[in-house]
Amino acid sequence: MMKWLSIALALAGPSQAALRFGCSTLSIQRLDPLVEPGRLPSSHVHQIVGGNAFNVTMEGDIGEQGSCTTCTFSEDFSNYWTAVLFFKHPNGTYKRVPIMQNSALPNGINGGMTIYYTQQDFFSNGNQKITAFKPGFRMTVGSPTTNNLNDAKGHVGLRFVCLTDKNTRFPELPDFPTKPCKGGIMTVHHFPSCWDGKNLDSPDHQSHMYNTAKEAFSPAGPCPASHPVRMPQVAYETLWDTTQFNNMWPKDGSNPFVLSYGDNKGYGTHADYVFGWKGDSLQKAMDSSCMFNACENGRPLKSQNVQAMNKCAVKNMVNEDLDSWLKVLPGQAM
Ligand SMILES: *[C@@H]1O[C@H](CO)[C@@H](O)[C@H](O)[C@H]1NC(C)=O
Numbered sequence: 520m521m522k523w524l525s526i527a528l529a530l531a532g533p534s535q536a537a538l539r540f541g542c543s544t545l546s547i548q549r550l551d552p553l554v555e556p557g558r559l560p561s562s563h564v565h566q567i568v569g570g571n572a573f574n575v576t577m578e579g580d581i582g583e584q585g586s587c588t589t590c591t592f593s594e595d596f597s598n599y600w601t602a603v604l605f606f607k608h609p610n611g612t613y614k615r616v617p618i619m620q621n622s623a624l625p626n627g628i629n630g631g632m633t634i635y636y637t638q639q640d641f642f643s644n645g646n647q648k649i650t651a652f653k654p655g656f657r658m659t660v661g662s663p664t665t666n667n668l669n670d671a672k673g674h675v676g677l678r679f680v681c682l683t684d685k686n687t688r689f690p691e692l693p694d695f696p697t698k699p700c701k702g703g704i705m706t707v708h709h710f711p712s713c714w715d716g717k718n719l720d721s722p723d724h725q726s727h728m729y730n731t732a733k734e735a736f737s738p739a740g741p742c743p744a745s746h747p748v749r750m751p752q753v754a755y756e757t758l759w760d761t762t763q764f765n766n767m768w769p770k771d772g773s774n775p776f777v778l779s780y781g782d783n784k785g786y787g788t789h790a791d792y793v794f795g796w797k798g799d800s801l802q803k804a805m806d807s808s809c810m811f812n813a814c815e816n817g818r819p820l821k822s823q824n825v826q827a828m829n830k831c832a833v834k835n836m837v838n839e840d841l842d843s844w845l846k847v848l849p850g851q852a853m
């Protein structure tokens with residue numbers, strides 16, 4: 520009896536946490552240490568959040584390299600990034616769209632993203648072992664070369680939301696909204712969560728992972744034999760403040776927004792992740808039973824206030840103008 524009980528506890532005990540937290544903007548520049556390591560500048564502009572070990576190249580245990588992070592959890596030196604949104608004026612010039620903070624986060628966060636590490640789905644925690652990523656782990660989701668609606672629909676976790684206000688979550692669109700959005704535009708990036716158990720990365724940065732979620736925060740199906748290890752379900756939300764451009768839409772009604780690699784449909788929306796939690800902090804969180812803010816203040820994760828998040832930054836290594844009305848998108852041919 521005792522023996523049965525302790526086995527049951529050991530099986531049921533772990534793996535019930537879900538993390539949702541804000542990270543302020545760390546940097547906006549043309550660097551991509553995952554897809555284009557060593558290339559300064561990289562081909563298109565990114566917005567990056569997370570730890571200050573972010574650099575032209577990133578190798579080894581990132582959790583041991585950072586000294587500050589823009590995220591709520593102060594042991595999370597991971598980096599999270601996406602392309603940047605621009606508005607294309609009918610006069611042919613581009614203006615970078617500012618990022619605003621999400622709802623349900625503490626006030627005063629400078630731009631940035633909301634990051635999720637969920638288990639079964641958004642509302643309930645899982646009851647299976649969730650294995651944290653290992654030092655050196657990285658992955659991407661989506662591809663800037665996706666150029667048609669069907670393929671975009673097939674990327675189930677990559678969506679746009681036309682916001683009425685910051686709490687709008689549906690409908691989720693596979694491409695850009697076709698009319699001005701009163702509250703801005705949200706981009707959502709869900710990563711796959713089944714790992715092959717061997718490779719920290721792969722040549723395409725994707726095939727070491729496998730997705731079994733049918734949509735957004737819905738429950739994911741079981742992992743296949745090829746990718747048997749269930750990892751946290753990582754997702755990003757970015758809120759773009761497009762409202763100042765709503766009265767400048769082209770007269771023909773066409774969508775004026777364009778992602779920083781020249782995509783005015785949104786089919787190629789993609790995101791990058793480099794794991795960098797210190798020590799076993801992420802595993803500890805996944806093995807606990809906390810939800811969202813309840814995981815802060817040492818229960819079990821160390822956390823920091825908004826002021827400390829906003830203070831962390833990395834040097835701009837490219838030093839090009841991103842904020843005027845630009846004749847071309849940085850790095851893109853005319
Ligand atoms: C970034 O990498 C360069 C070499 O590629 C190095 O000289 C520099 O110190 C690094 N910066 C930081 C902040 O780690």
Ligand SMILES: *[C@@H]1O[C@H](CO)[C@@H](O)[C@H](O)[C@H]1NC(C)=O
Pocket residue numbers: 608610611612844
């Ligand atoms: C395009 O329009 C914007 C917004 O009105 C303006 O600031 C910018 O100077 C214009 N650029 C050109 C080349 O006309």
